[in-house]
Structure formats: structure tokens, C-alpha cells
Amino acid sequence: MSDDLDELYQQVILDHCKTPRNFRVLEGANRKGEGYNPLCGDNYTVFMKMDGDVVKDITFQGSGCCISKASASLLTDSVKGKSKSEVKELFKKVHDMMTTGHVDDEGVGKLAVFAGVHKFPARVKCAILSWHAAVAAVDGQDGPVSTENESN
Amino acid sequence: MITDTTIPTQSKKIDWAKLRADFPILDQKVHGHPLVYLDNAASSQKPRAVIDCVSNYYERDNANVHRGIHELSNRATTAFEASRQRVATFINAKTPDEIIFTRGTTEGINLVAQSWGSKNIKAGDKILLTEMEHHSNIVPWQLLAERTGAKLVYIPVTGDEGLLDLSKLDQLLTPEVKIFALTHISNSLGTVNPVAELCERARKLGVTTLVDAAQSAGHLPLDVQKIGCDFLVFSGHKICGPTGIGVLWGRQEVLDAMPPYHGGGEMILTVDFFKTTYKKAPHRFEAGTPDISGVIGLHAALDYLDAIGRDNIFKHDQELASYAYDQLAQLQGVRLFGPKIGRAGLVSFLLDDVHAHDVVTVADQRGVALRGGHHCNQPLMKKLGIASTARASFYFYNTRAEVDRFIEVIREIQKFFGA
Numbered sequence: 001m002s003d004d005l006d007e008l009y010q011q012v013i014l015d016h017c018k019t020p021r022n023f024r025v026l027e028g029a030n031r032k033g034e035g036y037n038p039l040c041g042d043n044y045t046v047f048m049k050m051d052g053d054v055v056k057d058i059t060f061q062g063s064g065c066c067i068s069k070a071s072a073s074l075l076t077d078s079v080k081g082k083s084k085s086e087v088k089e090l091f092k093k094v095h096d097m098m099t100t101g102h103v104d105d106e107g108v109g110k111l112a113v114f115a116g117v118h119k120f121p122a123r124v125k126c127a128i129l130s131w132h133a134a135v136a137a138v139d140g141q142d143g144p145v146s147t148e149n150e151s152n
Numbered sequence: 153m154i155t156d157t158t159i160p161t162q163s164k165k166i167d168w169a170k171l172r173a174d175f176p177i178l179d180q181k182v183h184g185h186p187l188v189y190l191d192n193a194a195s196s197q198k199p200r201a202v203i204d205c206v207s208n209y210y211e212r213d214n215a216n217v218h219r220g221i222h223e224l225s226n227r228a229t230t231a232f233e234a235s236r237q238r239v240a241t242f243i244n245a246k247t248p249d250e251i252i253f254t255r256g257t258t259e260g261i262n263l264v265a266q267s268w269g270s271k272n273i274k275a276g277d278k279i280l281l282t283e284m285e286h287h288s289n290i291v292p293w294q295l296l297a298e299r300t301g302a303k304l305v306y307i308p309v310t311g312d313e314g315l316l317d318l319s320k321l322d323q324l325l326t327p328e329v330k331i332f333a334l335t336h337i338s339n340s341l342g343t344v345n346p347v348a349e350l351c352e353r354a355r356k357l358g359v360t361t362l363v364d365a366a367q368s369a370g371h372l373p374l375d376v377q378k379i380g381c382d383f384l385v386f387s388g389h390k391i392c393g394p395t396g397i398g399v400l401w402g403r404q405e406v407l408d409a410m411p412p413y414h415g416g417g418e419m420i421l422t423v424d425f426f427k428t429t430y431k432k433a434p435h436r437f438e439a440g441t442p443d444i445s446g447v448i449g450l451h452a453a454l455d456y457l458d459a460i461g462r463d464n465i466f467k468h469d470q471e472l473a474s475y476a477y478d479q480l481a482q483l484q485g486v487r488l489f490g491p492k493i494g495r496a497g498l499v500s501f502l503l504d505d506v507h508a509h510d511v512v513t514v515a516d517q518r519g520v521a522l523r524g525g526h527h528c529n530q531p532l533m534k535k536l537g538i539a540s541t542a543r544a545s546f547y548f549y550n551t552r553a554e555v556d557r558f559i560e561v562i563r564e565i566q567k568f569f570g571a
Contacts, residue, residue, distance in 0.1 A: 004183070005517050009510075009568070018505075018570070040509050040525050041539035063539060065507035066569070123513060 007116030008123070009066065016070035021077055026059040033137030035062075035129040042068045042126060046075075046133040053083045055138065060130060067123050071114060072130035078111055084138045091131050098127050166464055172549040174199040174456075185519030188554045193339050193367060193498050193545035194523055195389050198453075202392055205452035206445050217444055218418060218435075232444055235451035236434070242454045243384065244375040245401055252407070252434040253447055256398035257366040258288040260385030261333070263400055263437060264362055265292035267410045268383075272360070273330055275301030280324060280332040280359070282316055283309040283535055284341055287528040289333055289364045305329070309532060314341030314490040325353060331360045337367035340527040340541060341490035342473065342498045344368075351380040360406070366390060369399075370457050371497065371547075372466040382406050388446060393453035397446030400437070407433035414439040465548045469497025472546040472555055479559045485566065489541055498545035500527075503562070506569045508542040514568065515542075518561045 026047035033046045042064030049057040058080050060072045079087055093107040094114070101118040117127045172178060175197045180187050189197060209231070215224035217232045233248070240248040254260045273279070279293045283306050297304050305324055308317040325332065332354045336347050351361045362383040365374060370391025376384050383406070388397040402410075412419055412430050416439035421429040430436045457465065476499045480486050485504035503511060508524030515522045524542045526533045533539060544558055 005514060008513070014569070040507075041530070041533070043539075065509040067510070120513060123509070126509065 004116070004119055008120055010113045010116065012074075012110065012113045013066065013070040016073040017066035020060075020069055020073040022059040023061065023073065024059050025061055026057060029057075029059075031137040031140060033133035033135070035133035035136075037064070037068070037125055037129050039125065040065065042129055044068065044072050044130050044133055046072070046130055046137050048134075048137045050084075050138070053085075055079050055082055055084075055087065058134070060133075064129070065123075065126050067117065068126040068129050071127045074111055074113070075130050075134055078109065079134060087138050088135060091135050094131055095128060098124050166460060166468075168468065168548065168551070171199075171460065172551070174201065175549050176200060176203070178549060182519040182521070183517050188520040188550075188557050190544040190546065190550065190554070190558060191521045191523050192547040192550070193390070193543065195395070196370075196392050196547050197549070198392055198394070199456050201456050202394065202449050202452045206394060206449040209445050209448050214445075216441055228444055231448045231451070232442070235447045238451045238454050239399055239401075242374070242458070243369070243399075243401055244377050246377075247404060249432070249434055250401050250404050250407065252400040252402070252437045253442055254385070254398040254400050255396055255443070256387040256389070257364060257385045258292075258398075260383075260398055260400035261289055261362065261364065262292045263413045264383050264385075264402070265296045267413045267437070268360070268406070269293075269296040269300070269331075271409070271411055273297075273300045273302045276328070277302040277330040278326070278328045279304050280307065280329045281305070282307040282334050282345075284314065284316070284338040284343065284529065284532050285333070285335055286339055286364065286366070287530065288366075289335060289362075290531065293333065302330070307334075309341075309535065312487070312489050312536060313492070314338060314343045316343075316345060321350075321353070325357065325359065327357050327359075329354075329357070329359045331362060333362040333364065335364040335367070337371070337496045338490070338529075339367050339498075340500050340529045340532065340543065342495040342500065343491055344494060344496050347381065348379050355380060367496065367498075370453075370465075371462065371469060373462045376401055388450040388453060391453055392456055394443075394446045394449040397443050397450050399450075402433070404433065407437075410437075412439070413437050416440045418442075460548060466497075468548050469546045469550075470495070472550055472552065473497045473499055475552060476544055476546075476555045476558065479555065480562070483559075483562065483566065486562075489536070497547065498543060500541040500543045502538065502541055503566060503569075506565060508540040510569065511542045511562070511565055514565045515558075515561050518557075518564070520558055520561050522558075 029047035029049050031048035031050050035044045044062030047059045058076045093104045097103050097115050098117045101115050103112045103115050114127050177197050213227040215228045217229040236248040236251045239251045310317050337344050347363050354361045361381040363381040365384050365386040369386035382403050384401045386399055389395040419436050419439040473495055480501055487502045489500040512522045512524035522542055522544055525540045
């Protein structure tokens with residue numbers, strides 16, 4: 001595999017896409033965010049149990065490509081225990097990293113594996129899809145969100 | 153009246169490698185690998201003859217058409233109308249007046265749905281489509297149905313092998329159907345539909361027919377008299393022509409009874425402050441300055457294709473597609489779509505546990521341009537229980553060596569994702 005591909009499909013990403021974590025419906029969830037990418041049909045629902053401002057538990061369900069599934073899986077790991085404002089802050093850093101390749105080491109932790117996505121403009125939407133759904137969920141928005149406003 | 157309707161059918165020895173050299177874009181590396189362009193069903197590449205024709209037009213003859221009196225305008229108009237004549241010959245239309253230039257297949261269908269539809273469709277009427285239609289042959293009819301209260305009905309697709317289930321035809325094709333619009337070749341399955349037989353059955357019931365030839369024009373000989381449809385639409389960019397130009401053919405008596413589509417210059421006879429009279433077809437449907445360079449470039453594309461012979465092109469593409477299909481079928485964990493026998497020049501497939509977009513991303517890094525997604529066939533994908541497929545689609549400049557390279561890359565992808 002070439003360097004760019006290895007950077008896109010890092011071992012961590014392959015692992016999370018083959019064995020996604022927190023991949024189930026969440027019993028007792030009080031928030032739900034849906035992400036849909038009309039380009040490829042990728043479709044995820046992020047379930048959250050929020051206690052006040054804090055994400056107590058988070059899971060996801062749905063189908064899509066390796067990048068979108070691994071991203072959703074790692075998202076659930078990263079967001080658990082964070083407050084609404086922390087989730088949104090992290091979203092900004094992740095978004096910045098996926099579109100520019102710039103990694104904020106302190107902020108993104110193991111999500112840094114998605115920095116390689118910026119070299120594949122058509123795949124940024126895949127990687128960011130579940131993040132839009134998670135932000136919609138912490139904001140308490142109902143209904144699906146899509147990545148259509150993401151520029152390539 | 154056009155008399156030159158014969159399409160050469162004799163098999164001649166064709167130097168495919170020499171033809172390939174006519175396409176400057178193919179001679180390049182992508183991500184360090186020789187480009188293998190297998191996304192021809194989305195858009196074909198352009199031969200030097202078409203590129204030169206368009207640039208010559210801009211360098212020597214560019215002016216607005218039809219209204220000018222000066223030399224350049226005369227040249228542009230002559231070349232523009234010569235292309236209309238050429239298109240008429242290309243599909244065996246009775247007269248160039250039946251040829252309307254559009255922006256592409258999509259606009260052609262929208263034109264018919266809006267203009268013909270507004271006059272001929274009313275509440276309770278049925279519009280018959282098939283489950284394998286592209287969104288562009290579904291959505292315009294949905295809009296028409298919403299406006300008028302008409303109902304959409306669909307001929308089902310049999311499953312992964314992607315044939316029309318014609319056992320239901322007698323129940324579906326009834327006198328309540330006012331228009332039957334169907335694709336000649338499916339862009340995601342590669343199915344070649346028996347359009348002549350279906351149009352004949354529709355005609356016996358007085359049903360108007362539209363054939364979407366986006367995937368068949370430029371890929372096989374096309375004769376609207378033999379097909380027996382009332383409308384036929386296709387795009388230029390899929391058949392070596394420029395983007396932004398397409399063709400709607402309609403039977404003259406049907407076109408003449410249709411109200412205008414867009415209003416504006418070029419389509420009028422007289423304009424008063426409160427009343428306008430319109431030209432006859434085709435100009436009635438060509439408001440505003442048209443895509444002149446596109447029309448002229450299309451002429452060059454049609455000349456280029458017919459110098460090869462569309463029957464030769466079809467045979468060549470079919471051979472590549474069957475070869476690719478057979479190679480894929482020999483791999484483990486591959487689900488193939490579309491008919492095994494008699495397919496057109498494309499193959500749609502899925503790898504177990506590898507999403508189509510991952511297949512396409514990795515293939516691209518190896519220089520192989522595929523398409524992955526729903527191919528604007530969302531209802532069909534839903535019916536087949538999938539979200540997307542990966543697709544390799546061929547044209548006459550593709551080679552067996554490119555199919556081998558494609559298969560090699562697919563093996564590598566399977567290994568990489570551990571499928």
C-alpha cells in the first residue's frame with residue numbers, strides 16, 4: 001500500500017471499522033442524532049444518555065464505509081464523560097484536523113489517526129458524518145443532519 | 153428528408169490502440185500509476201478531433217447563431233444546423249426538425265415531463281416507469297404527478313440479475329398509462345432492455361413512449377424508427393462529446409402539438425406586450441443562446457464514433473465487460489449485479505465486508521478510476537437491499553490489460569481489508 005493509503009487506513013481505523021465499539025442501540029437514551037450522507041447512503045444514529053450537560057453514555061448504529069464507521073466508533077470512545085461545550089470544542093478541533101491535516105495534539109488524542117483524511121477530499125464527509133450527528137444530539141436537535149453543507 | 157440511414161455493419165479490422173492514442177487525457181499517471189479510466193458510464197473522455205473542433209470554433213468562427221447577418225454568425229449558424237442534421241442521421245430521425253438540443257438527458261426528460269406532460273397528463277392518469285430508472289427518469293415524473301394528481305407505476309426488477317420482470321407487464325401497461333418512460337441500458341446493472349418490443353406493445357394501446365438512451369447512444373447502433381418510441385433522449389458528454397450538450401428527439405407530430413418549455417429569444421415568431429406566437433419545433437424548445445460550441449463539438453464526436461462503427465464499439469465493450477465479470481466471479485466474496493449474458497459494457501459489484509467507497513478510494517490510489525455509490529439509483533439499491541455498488545464501465549479505448557490491472561487491484565483491496 002502506498003503511504004497516503006496507509007495514512008488514511010491506519011491500523012486503528014481498520015480495527016475500529018472491523019470491530020466497531022459501542023455499536024448498539026442505547027437503552028434509556030434521552031438524545032439521538034442522525035447523520036446521513038446522500039452521496040453514498042452512509043447512515044448513522046448516535047444515541048446519548050445525557051445527565052444535565054454531561055454525556056454519560058453514548059452508542060451508535062448504522063451502516064457505511066470503513067472511514068465513517070471507524071470515525072463513529074472512535075467518537076463514542078472520545079465523547080463519553082464530556083460536557084456539551086467540550087464535545088463542541090472537540091468537534092471543532094476534529095473538523096479542523098480532517099480538513100487541514102493540522103493536529104492539535106493535546107485536544108484530539110487518538111482521533112489524530114484521522115488527520116490523513118484531509119488528503120482525500122471526497123472522504124472528509126465520511127469521517128465527519130457521525131460528528132455532525134453527535135453535535136446535533138448534544139444540542140438536542142431532532143431529525144437527521146446531513147453533511148451536505150460540508151465543502152469538499 | 154434524410155436518406156442516409158444505413159449504419160455500417162460489416163466487421164472491419166479496427167486498430168483499437170491507434171484509437172486510444174486519439175485521447176490525450178489517457179496518457180498520464182495518477183498517484184504514480186498509469187491511469188486506467190473505468191468511469192465511462194458517468195462521462196467519457198474526448199478524442200483530439202472533438203477538442204480541436206471546439207477550440208477551432210472559438211478561434212475562428214465564434215458568433216451568435218440564427219440572427220446574425222455577418223460572416224462569423226453565418227459560419228456559426230451553418231455549423232450549428234449541420235450538427236442538427238448529423239444528429240438526425242445518427243439516430244435515423246425523419247427530419248432534423250425533430251432534433252432539439254438540450255443541456256443533457258436530464259433536461260430532455262424534464263422538457264417532455266413539463267411541456268408534453270402539462271398538456272397530456274391529468275388526475276388519475278398513470279405514468280409507467282421501471283425500477284431500474286436513473287433519478288433523472290424518476291424525479292421529473294414525480295414532479296409531474298404531484299402537479300397533476302397522476303400516479304406512478306413501476307415495472308419490477310427481478311433481483312441481482314437485474315432484468316425487467318415482464319410477467320407483470322399486462323397488469324401494468326394498461327390504457328390508463330399515458331406515458332411509458334424507460335431506460336435502454338441500465339447505468340448500474342448493465343441490462344439492455346428490449347425497448348423495441350416494449351414500445352410496440354405500448355403503441356398498440358396508444359401509450360406515448362420515452363427511451364432514455366444516455367447509456368446506449370454512442371455505444372450501440374440507435375434507430376428511432378426501429379425502436380418505435382415517441383421520444384428519445386441522450387447526452388453528448390457520455391459519447392465523446394462536450395459536457396453541457398444533449399439531444400431530445402421527438403416525433404414531429406408530437407413535438408408540434410407541445411407547448412413551449414422555456415420562454416425567451418430564438419423560440420418566438422412575434423412578440424407583443426401581451427401576446428407571443430411561437431416557432432415550430434425544434435426552435436420552439438430552444439429559447440436563448442444555445443451551447444453552440446457544444447453542438448458543434450457533438451457533431452465531431454458523432455463523426456468520430458461512426459468512423460469506428462457503433463456495432464464494433466458495442467462488441468468491444470461487451471467483450472471487456474464479460475471478461476471483467478468472469479474474472480470477478482472467480483474471486484471469493486464478490487457479489488455481482490446485472491445479467492450474466494448480454495450485458496452492456498459495465499460491471500457493478502460489491503466485495504463482502506468492504507464498502508464501495510473504500511474500494512473506489514484504494515483503486516484510485518492505484519490509478520484505477522471506478523465509481524462507487526448509488527449511481528442515482530436509490531430506489532433500485534433499496535430494492536436490492538444495498539446502499540451502493542462499485543462499478544467499472546468501459547469504452548472502446550479500454551483494453552484487456554486494463555481489466556487485468558483492475559482485477560489485480562481488486563485482489564489487493566480484498567487482501568488489505570482482510571475480506
